[in-house]
Amino acid sequence: MFLALAVVISMVGCVTADRAGGPRREVRDENQVSLKDESSPRKRLMVLPFLDTSDKRPQSFRDRARSAFITDLNRSGELIALDSRELGIDLTKMMDPAGGYKMSDVAKAASALGVNAVLEGRILDIRVQRKSDNVGVVRQLTTGFEVVAQVRVVTTRGGHEIFNTVKTVILKDQGVRVAERVETDKFLQNNPEMIEVIVKDAFLDFSPQVLAALEKISWEGRIAAIQGDRIYLNVGKVSGLQMGDLLRVMEDGDDIYDPESGTHIGRAPGRLKGTLEVISYFGTDGAIAIIHSGSGFKENDRIEIY
Numbered sequence: 001m002f003l004a005l006a007v008v009i010s011m012v013g014c015v016t017a018d019r020a021g022g023p024r025r026e027v028r029d030e031n032q033v034s035l036k037d038e039s040s041p042r043k044r045l046m047v048l049p050f051l052d053t054s055d056k057r058p059q060s061f062r063d064r065a066r067s068a069f070i071t072d073l074n075r076s077g078e079l080i081a082l083d084s085r086e087l088g089i090d091l092t093k094m095m096d097p098a099g100g101y102k103m104s105d106v107a108k109a110a111s112a113l114g115v116n117a118v119l120e121g122r123i124l125d126i127r128v129q130r131k132s133d134n135v136g137v138v139r140q141l142t143t144g145f146e147v148v149a150q151v152r153v154v155t156t157r158g159g160h161e162i163f164n165t166v167k168t169v170i171l172k173d174q175g176v177r178v179a180e181r182v183e184t185d186k187f188l189q190n191n192p193e194m195i196e197v198i199v200k201d202a203f204l205d206f207s208p209q210v211l212a213a214l215e216k217i218s219w220e221g222r223i224a225a226i227q228g229d230r231i232y233l234n235v236g237k238v239s240g241l242q243m244g245d246l247l248r249v250m251e252d253g254d255d256i257y258d259p260e261s262g263t264h265i266g267r268a269p270g271r272l273k274g275t276l277e278v279i280s281y282f283g284t285d286g287a288i289a290i291i292h293s294g295s296g297f298k299e300n301d302r303i304e305i306y
Contacts, residue, residue: 041219041240041305043116045073045153045210046082048091048101050203051122058192065200066121072207079214080239080285086113103152104159111156112300114221114234117214118156121203124148124166126195145171145194149202153210155217163213169202223249223301224286231276231289233303238285241278246306247289249273249297273297275306 047070050062073081084091087109094102101120110118125148146168153163171194221235235241251270274294278287291297 041221041235042077042079042238043214043217043219044080044082044114044235044239045214046084046087046110046113046115046118047073048084048106048118048120051099051101051120053099053122053124054126057123057126061192061196061199062121062123064196065203068200069121069203069207072204073210076207076211078211082113082115084110084118103154103161107154107156107159112222114239115156116217116220117153117162119151119153119210121206122150123199123202124150126199145198147195147198147202149199149206151203151206151210153213157217157220162216163210165206165209167202167205169198169205171198171201219305221247221303223297223299223303225299226297229290231291231297232282233276233278233287233289234285235303236281236283236285236287241281241287243278243280245278246292247276247278247303248306249276249294250302250304252302270302273301276303 047066050066052062070081070083073079087106089109091101091106094105096102100122103118103120106118125146127146127148129144129146148166148168150166151163152161152165154161221233221239223231224234225232233241233247250272272294273296275292276289276297277292278289280288282288
C-alpha cells in the first residue's frame with residue numbers, strides 16, 4: 001500500500017511550510033520566533049512528563065514524544081530544556097483535580113534549580129475517521145488520524161502562565177482495502193507506529209511558539225554557594241555566560257496583590273545588592289564569580305545580566 005502523509009495543523013492566521021521528501025504541513029500561528037543573539041544567556045525550561053486524558057493509551061507514546069520535544073528545543077540553541085527528573089520529587093503528588101499539574105507548586109520547586117519556566121504537555125484526544133466509496137467490494141479508503149494536544153508554560157518567578165494553546169494534528173492515509181469494518185480502539189491498537197508519529201508531530205509543532213513565549217521573561221540565575229571571595233553560581237558556560245560578564249545581584253521583591261479582589265498582580269523589583277564578575281566555570285553548568293561592587297550577598301540571591 002502506498003502511504004502518503006499530509007499533516008494539517010489548525011490555529012489562527014496562516015503560514016504554509018513544506019518539507020522536502022516529507023509531509024506537507026500547514027501551520028497556522030500568530031507567534032513568530034525572533035533571532036536571538038548567540039552570546040545571550042539561555043533560559044532554562046523544565047519539561048514535565050506528558051499527560052493523557054485517557055489511561056488506555058501506552059505511556060511510551062508520551063515518553064517518546066517528550067524526549068523528541070526536549071531534543072528539538074535544545075537543538076534550537078535558544079534555551080536549555082531539562083528533564084523534570086532533576087527535581088527529585090514525586091510529581092504524582094502535585095496533580096490537580098482536573099488531571100493536570102499544580103503548576104504553581106512545581107514552579108516553586110523548579111526555581112531552586114535556576115529554572116525559568118516549566119512546561120506541561122497533554123494529549124486531549126486521539127480519533128480515527130475512515131471514509132470509503134459507497135459501493136463495491138474493493139473500495140478506496142481514506143483514514144484520518146487526529147490528535148488534539150495542549151501545551152502550557154508557567155514562569156517559576158511568580159507562577160504566571162505565559163503560554164496555553166491547543167492544537168489539532170491530522171494525518172491522512174489513502175489506500176485500497178477490501179471492504180471491512182474496523183473499530184476505532186482496535187485500529188489504534190493495531191497501528192501504534194502511525195499514532196506515535198503524529199503524537200510526536202503534534203508536540204514538535206509547539207516548539208516555535210514555546211520559544212517565542214519564553215522571550216517574554218527575563219533570564220536569571222541564583223547564587224549556589226559562597227566560599228571566601230569566590231561566589232558559585234548555578235549557571236555557567238552551557239547557559240551562555242561568558243568570562244568577564246557582569247551580573248547584578250538582586251533581592252527577591254515582595255508579591256503585590258490587588259487590595260479589592262486579592263488577585264496577585266506581580267512581584268515588585270527587589271533591591272540591587274551589587275554586581276559580580278564571572279571569572280571561571282565549574283561542574284556541568286556552573287560559574288565562579290568575584291565581587292565587583294556591593295556586599296551582603298547570600299545563597300539563593302537572584303542574579304541578572306548587567
